[in-house]
Amino acid sequence: MTGFVSLFRRLEGPQTLGRGPAFWALFALVLAGALAYPLFSDGYTVGNTVYFFVWVFIALSLSLIWGYGGSLSFGQTAFFGIAGYGYGILTINFGASYGFTWIALLLAIGMAALVAALLGYFMFFGRIAGVFLGIVTLAVTLMLERFMAQTAGPEWRIGAARLNGFNGMSAMPPLTIPWFGGPIVLFADVGLYYVVLAMLVLVYLGLRILMNSSFGNVIVAIRENPERAEMLGYDIRKYQLITFVIGAALAGLSGVLYTVWGQYITPSSMGMTAASLPLIWVAVGGRSDLTATITGTLVVLSGFQALTIYGSQYALVFMGVLLVLTVLIAPNGLVLGVINWITKLVTRRKQEAA
Amino acid sequence: MALLQLRDVNKHFGGLHVTNSVNLVLEQGEIHCLIGPNGAGKSTLFRLILGEHHPGSGQIYFAGEDITALKSFARIRRGLSVKFQVPGVFKGLSVRQNLEIALQSRLHGAALDKEIDRLLAFLNLEAEQAQLAGNLSHGQKQWLEIGMAIALKPRLLLLDEPTAGMSPEETHMTGEMVRRLNAAGMTVLAIEHDMAFVRQVAQRVTVLHLGQVFAQGSIDEIVADERVAAIYLGQAHA
Numbered sequence: 001m002t003g004f005v006s007l008f009r010r011l012e013g014p015q016t017l018g019r020g021p022a023f024w025a026l027f028a029l030v031l032a033g034a035l036a037y038p039l040f041s042d043g044y045t046v047g048n049t050v051y052f053f054v055w056v057f058i059a060l061s062l063s064l065i066w067g068y069g070g071s072l073s074f075g076q077t078a079f080f081g082i083a084g085y086g087y088g089i090l091t092i093n094f095g096a097s098y099g100f101t102w103i104a105l106l107l108a109i110g111m112a113a114l115v116a117a118l119l120g121y122f123m124f125f126g127r128i129a130g131v132f133l134g135i136v137t138l139a140v141t142l143m144l145e146r147f148m149a150q151t152a153g154p155e156w157r158i159g160a161a162r163l164n165g166f167n168g169m170s171a172m173p174p175l176t177i178p179w180f181g182g183p184i185v186l187f188a189d190v191g192l193y194y195v196v197l198a199m200l201v202l203v204y205l206g207l208r209i210l211m212n213s214s215f216g217n218v219i220v221a222i223r224e225n226p227e228r229a230e231m232l233g234y235d236i237r238k239y240q241l242i243t244f245v246i247g248a249a250l251a252g253l254s255g256v257l258y259t260v261w262g263q264y265i266t267p268s269s270m271g272m273t274a275a276s277l278p279l280i281w282v283a284v285g286g287r288s289d290l291t292a293t294i295t296g297t298l299v300v301l302s303g304f305q306a307l308t309i310y311g312s313q314y315a316l317v318f319m320g321v322l323l324v325l326t327v328l329i330a331p332n333g334l335v336l337g338v339i340n341w342i343t344k345l346v347t348r349r350k351q352e353a354a
Numbered sequence: 355m356a357l358l359q360l361r362d363v364n365k366h367f368g369g370l371h372v373t374n375s376v377n378l379v380l381e382q383g384e385i386h387c388l389i390g391p392n393g394a395g396k397s398t399l400f401r402l403i404l405g406e407h408h409p410g411s412g413q414i415y416f417a418g419e420d421i422t423a424l425k426s427f428a429r430i431r432r433g434l435s436v437k438f439q440v441p442g443v444f445k446g447l448s449v450r451q452n453l454e455i456a457l458q459s460r461l462h463g464a465a466l467d468k469e470i471d472r473l474l475a476f477l478n479l480e481a482e483q484a485q486l487a488g489n490l491s492h493g494q495k496q497w498l499e500i501g502m503a504i505a506l507k508p509r510l511l512l513l514d515e516p517t518a519g520m521s522p523e524e525t526h527m528t529g530e531m532v533r534r535l536n537a538a539g540m541t542v543l544a545i546e547h548d549m550a551f552v553r554q555v556a557q558r559v560t561v562l563h564l565g566q567v568f569a570q571g572s573i574d575e576i577v578a579d580e581r582v583a584a585i586y587l588g589q590a591h592a
Contacts, residue, residue, distance in 0.1 A: 214459075
């Protein structure tokens with residue numbers, strides 16, 4: 001019981017923005033709005049919102065590894081792809097009955113986590129850090145993309161699942177809940193919306209607890225000064241590896257949900273562009289905070305979509321400009337920068353009043 | 355009883371012999387100062403003791419156990435602790451959180467909070483506890499890091515120039531702090547240039563020169579040793 005209470009206390013802490021009744025009232029309000037939203041919208045728009053939510057998990061994974069842990073990883077899209085293809089291969093072969101899609105979801109995430117554990121072991125126990133970590137993870141991502149790109153021929157199949165090269169793998173079943181009156185199939189509209197929203201809330205709160213725990217303390221300590229962290233008796237390689245694996249699992253969840261959403265995945269989901277976009281969302285939002293990361297990701301994603309509709313290929317150029325501006329003006333992120341600025345203003349007002 | 359023992363420890367960087375057959379015995383409960391001109395190999399010796407460097411040959415024993423092959427964190431867990439020359443605090447985190455990270459593997463809950471408060475008072479940093487460690491003055495950063503190092507309750511505390519950049523008053527206060535810790539049972543090995551500090555705390559002094567143990571004895575013996583004066587003066591005239 002006391003363990004349960006202390007778990008709840010960790011929802012607030014030095015590693016996450018927002019505390020006290022005001023913050024949680026706002027949280028409840030946003031959540032209520034999100035729950036009510038499909039009632040006032042059409043299926044297509046709701047489905048499109050799910051698409052935005054899908055990307056939030058990979059953004060959070062990057063916030064965890066890069067923003068909190070201080071290791072820049074280009075590998076998140078690789079784990080995204082592994083889990084996406086993994087889900088496709090499993091469900092195309094074994095179907096969707098008896099709730100198998102959920103087992104496939106877990107297995108696919110497990111695959112991504114396993115690959116991350118292997119790769120992470122060699123990187124962190126080999127003491128690869130800083131820019132070299134970025135280079136190694138980027139190389140792995142691009143290698144996977146190249147590999148999948150040449151699997152167009154009919155010889156590239158796993159059971160009934162054709163890998164299909166750049167044509168992409170498609171026609172995997174969506175997530176399906178077995179039910180008495182017949183299975184509930186979660187197509188990309190209201191049903192999937194609520195499932196993904198529930199996952200999002202759970203992951204967000206779970207990560208808040210994790211980052212404010214003693215584990216999270218060590219993670220930010222390693223970001224600030226790895227040598228000092230080790231000289232306090234922490235085996236930093238283990239902490240880095242665990243963070244990397246959790247991040248990979250979250251990226252994998254993104255990958256599975258993406259595949260489920262469009263019933264489609266291609267090698268380009270692991271390409272250079274796909275690898276850089278999450279970095280931009282996270283950098284613009286504010287990588288060292290979960291709430292700023294989510295806000296930034298949703299804002300930039302919807303802006304990006306609007307731009308692609310009206311400005312087509314210029315949207316990517318704009319994203320590049322946005323990243324450069326962020327780095328120059330608010331290196332800790334625009335959302336986080338604005339929040340910090342307001343906090344400073346409020347405290348100054350209070351001090352002046354006192 | 356010997357707490358720390360270095361036996362014929364050697365370290366080369368390329369052709370440079372930075373640690374040359376060093377033999378050093380640290381007795382349980384003493385305050386031992388390591389002095390010597392710049393480039394004598396003092397900091398390298400610390401890194402060898404801490405496992406950041408590994409010796410080309412020779413052994414290091416801690417409390418009777420051969421720790422030569424152990425990783426740094428494993429040595430820390432056996433009772434070593436260090437304050438670096440350049441203060442290694444977690445700059446982006448609050449002073450309080452810095453101490454919490456140092457203490458959390460030993461204490462939890464209310465006991466943890468109480469010990470943080472006690473350390474803040476001991477370090478005279480109560481007013482600064484909510485500030486980012488990066489915003490502290492240089493001397494305060496030094497103290498915070500000493501606080502983090504002693505939070506581990508080490509058997510042996512290594513201090514690499516603990517008073518660098520401090521005013522004479524701060525240096526004296528640091529000396530008193532070290533003596534209090536020593537009185538409570540902590541063995542201390544300090545690298546220090548400030549001779550007033552060495553005189554204040556050291557029970558024994560080892561002079562390192564060109565990677566070798568050049569002289570050893572009480573502070574008075576060392577000061578009276580003309581050969582020691584010569585290597586320092588030689589430096590000054592060079």
